Amino acid sequence: MGQSQSSEPAKEVPIDPDVRSDILGNPEHLSHELALRFASKCYTYLEIAHYKDNFKTLADHQEDVEYWKEDTLCRFLALPEPLNAGPVLYHMCTYLGAFPFPSLAPCILTREALLKVVTIMTGRYKKILRRGDHDKVKLLFRSLAVFDRSASMSSPQAKPNMDEIISEQLPEDMLKEREFENAASSHASGFAIDEPANDDEEEDDDDLALAALDSLDAIEVFRHDQKTDRKIHHAIIPVENMKKLIMLLLLIAGIEPLTPVGVYGQSLTQERLRALRASADAIIAAFDPDPLSNGIKYSNFVKTVTTTTPWLFEPLSALFEHFLFSKNFNLNKHRAEPDPVITIEPRPSPIYRSSEEDSDSIFDDTLLSQITMSLKFFSPSGSLLDVFSSGARFNQLYSTSSHGTSLSSFSRQVLSWRSGTLVIVSGILPNTSNKPITLAAYLPERWHDPASGPRRPPSRDPSAPKACLVQLQPRQAVFPENSYNHTIPVSYFSSKTGIALGCVVPQQSRTVSQPPVLGPVSLLVDADLSTATFQHDGDAGSGAFVTDPGLETAQSRHAELAQPKKITFDIDNLEVWGINFPVGEGEDEVTRQRKRLDWEEAEAARRRGVQFGGDKDGARALLEMAGLVGDKAGNRSGGSV
Template sequence: MGQAHSDERSTPPSREELTRELADKFAQKCFTSLELYSFKDVFNGLADRQGPLRYLKEDTIARFLGVPDVLSVSSVLFQMVSYIGAFPFLDDAPAVLGLDQMIMVVTILTDRYRRVLARGAVDRRALLFKSLAVYDRKFSSTATAPGGATMSEGDRPGADHIGADAVSSPGSRWGFAVDEPRDDEDSGPEGDDELVLAALDSLDYINAPKHASPPSSMHGAMIPADNWQKLIMLLLLIAPLDAQESLSSYANRLSGDQLENLRDTANCVLASFLNVELAPGVRFHRFDAVVPTSMPFMFNGLTALFEHFLFSRNLDLHRRLGDRPQPPASPPGLVQPLLEDTVSILNLNVLSQLSFFIPGSSLFRRLRLLYSGDEDGFSMGSFESKVFNWTAPTILLVTGTRLPDEASGMHSGPASAFLATLPPRRFPYGSVGGGNSENLTFGVYLGQPWKHTHRECFGADDTLLFQLQPIHDVFRASTLNKDYASFIKPSASTSVAGISFGCPAPPPTQTYRRSNTISLGPVSLALESSFEFGCFTHNYSSQGGAFQTSVSRKFDFQDRFEISSIEVWGCGGDEEAKHQAEHWAWEAREAEARRKINLGTGDIEADRALLEMAGLIGANRSGGSMG
């Protein structure tokens, strides 16, 4: 018996056997019995057959998920899926997408693998990068190819799934002249390899490392810029998606100006990863730095998209209950819209962009417009009356056009007066190639209610300062400096008023009152009191600010701009809106009561006498004497 046991142990399981065992484990522990039944029914209804093999093709997956043809992203999505389908043996990619492989895909892309691989304290970021990357040794060569040459199809693993977008354009340089390889790329990311080892270890197989995929060198690996832009557009589109919601319900975002706006928003996100004019693709060190800081939730939409595989249209529980049929679901026109108010800055694409770093559960169908400069007036008084009584988090958005460089001599009037209040030290523009009149959008997520600033700023360490246009960037709060936000109305005791974020509160000294210069923080946004001009400062070389410096722009820059629109949105539900509405109604009643006091009685002479005593009309208007 002992010899038989030894012979059994000496024969390791094959890769196919381990894959099947892991798929069974994922299926049992990551899906309910109803979800698994639906998943198999969906797969069997979609699969093509070649002999005993049943598998899914690219167009089948794209059609089932409702991926719009106008985005031209189905090949990119299929490359990602066929790579992840090879898990845990990633060197076998691209995989034929049978049932076991699709179980891997859905489990990983919906983040359900954590239910099984609890020991593998890793995320899927490195795995997603490798699933989208193109590998070619020529990219890591220091030599240049002959003019007009392009890489051969045979040199590109998985070429059938990458598409023509991955090929370098004629005449381009081999390698990354503007993005030299770094030491941290030579060893490659370990996250996906740890995930592989955790998966094999979960099968209690002691020889798991021998079967694990060898660490792949990331030297020369990149996500082609065009492919990445297409996927970003899809991620923006699916960000608000529910598991049983069809992408066809967002068809209005894929035509005309809406499609162009979606593409422009995607380009702003793409700009945080690379300059498309200088680099052909995104390398891992940049991907790994930007995603967790500036857009940690950007892949969340994949969860709802791939959960479509868990809902079979052939499964109708109501028919089995024997009771009277349930009323039909509400028609699409009655579904609560993602965004109830439409104004200048915030639209559905910007809303999706915000959900890349603010949880979508706080945004979609939860935002209420509190203040709009276009509708309520560009004044701090109007801002205060609309915003200060909202008790839940708020999002401030401000957009404008960059002011011309001071060397051009084009400043006069209010613009010149505003620039005179800024410190004399100036930094270059914040976006590469950006010039005068470029559109800029900044914003702040504030978790605490607004209040007046006297000696100290307000806010907490969940405050986020961010830029949305022309480049996506997020500046997270520091825990050492708490000068998060300030609101200072013009008065006789303050010479510099306005709203600022990351700027120190003004000291109550006579010296400050004589100063007309705004004290800018190292990473800060300052809006002057008339809401005509603003200034964003990023002093990368400085330390100790209320907000952390950028991970994608490691240099000093400053954008001075003329404000075109400013909005404040409240994050919250019906309870917060009810409280705000009650306060507004109370203020309206008080204002009406003050307006009508002792007036409107029908006695014109009595009303006139009262106004004369108040000094508003007649001979007493200059002094208002009661005598």
């Protein structure tokens, strides 16, 4: 790598033991060696060739340095201008490019620095640095954080002066003096984390950086450089910066490495922008920003990313894979042929709408992206999958706006679906100015009809697909299924009492139907589908779903301002979407359900056409013996006598 323009892939160069002591005194040499190791161990020859071509084609030059500016990065990735996420992403890159030495940030995006950014963003570093995702979370926080909240990347004054940075980094003697003697005063405003006064906290070890330098046998250099690093617990991420990044992540949630980001920008209508802002605000609320600094602290960032939104940054991987595909490389084109015009469309939406009426539903691409930040869906075989790349499709089974508020309609449309479903309930929070509340429940197993017999207890198999309850508004919160629950049903339906998720269901009799009782984390919808009650109470014990740590902390610390533990609200809309997975040559669930419903309609018509004269009692006795009506009929549907 280095600044050479050779098309050959970078190779790992062993360090002579006689000069290792000199190299260990210079972080720039170690950073260079790490970039070489990334290039040789984490990429193929062709990928490095594509990357070099992309970098060289757009690079700016100053003296002997090739580098990328902010507008170059934004132009290459085709970031939508209305989101204004380019400065935030560039801020991240100038920090990650200095890995594993925080004191070298912000750095200029040379070819080596940008390669390290791509390696970290795509997760390819795991091929040689076997550390957990928690270490990457810390690195991402550092790349977004500032000490002074006014030093925002949205402000032009906060951007680094590229000429000054280059002049500082070119001479090695000046670099050493800058890094090891005057590090505290040489950082660009808005990028570094200033050292607070009277701070007695010890900095946590950066395990990912330790792993990088451990692979280079240079741990002592990291220990020395760590002295010039800043205290992470006194840093914040400005809310506005985080919101811009989250809106971008929501927009490109289903992006592929070959899909231009620009095609997503073409769909940015005012309505889509409002939806992105609403979802981003809900996710931001999950980080519990500090009201004084309007920033997100490290402890809240780690807690939220690891529990509530574990897949928040996943779209960055496919986004930075774009660096490994150059338009100038086409192995299928003959030399004399003109360059073909290649049009790559984004993946089709997984949400299938059979009619224009479905377009008014609350479930859209933005809401699906928000849900995927918190949970993964299961395939029929029980393995986790990405809902965008798997070819899964969501088909509307029931909606109160389209099918009315009849539980019999709900029963017919939903109980006949024999695969996983997604339930979405929306309404308005009481005693607020039209503040919305939206909840979603992913149920990997089919709904159970009480008329068909007792429901089987929850699965004890730890590898079985797990349900999940998610709050999408007013703040993001996730409630996974409790693996230790073996008594409380995850979902329950009764035409007499309504819909219950995570509720305790009393023993039912033929004469008396007792309503379900709210569990610690549960949702109860009444029989007329007009009112719902949601409860999140960690003090109530263990239930079908696990509490959200962030929401539970907010409820205990700010009881007067936080979301109540129990909320009853009027339902605006309730929707159930069936999840259909692609199959081989067999019939998918949509086709099978359509055949079942057609058969039931034909059977009901046939029963209505049977003539028994005036002997109705005899007719009913005959139908009971046939098992078509009465207690032996099970969950069959049809006409009545």
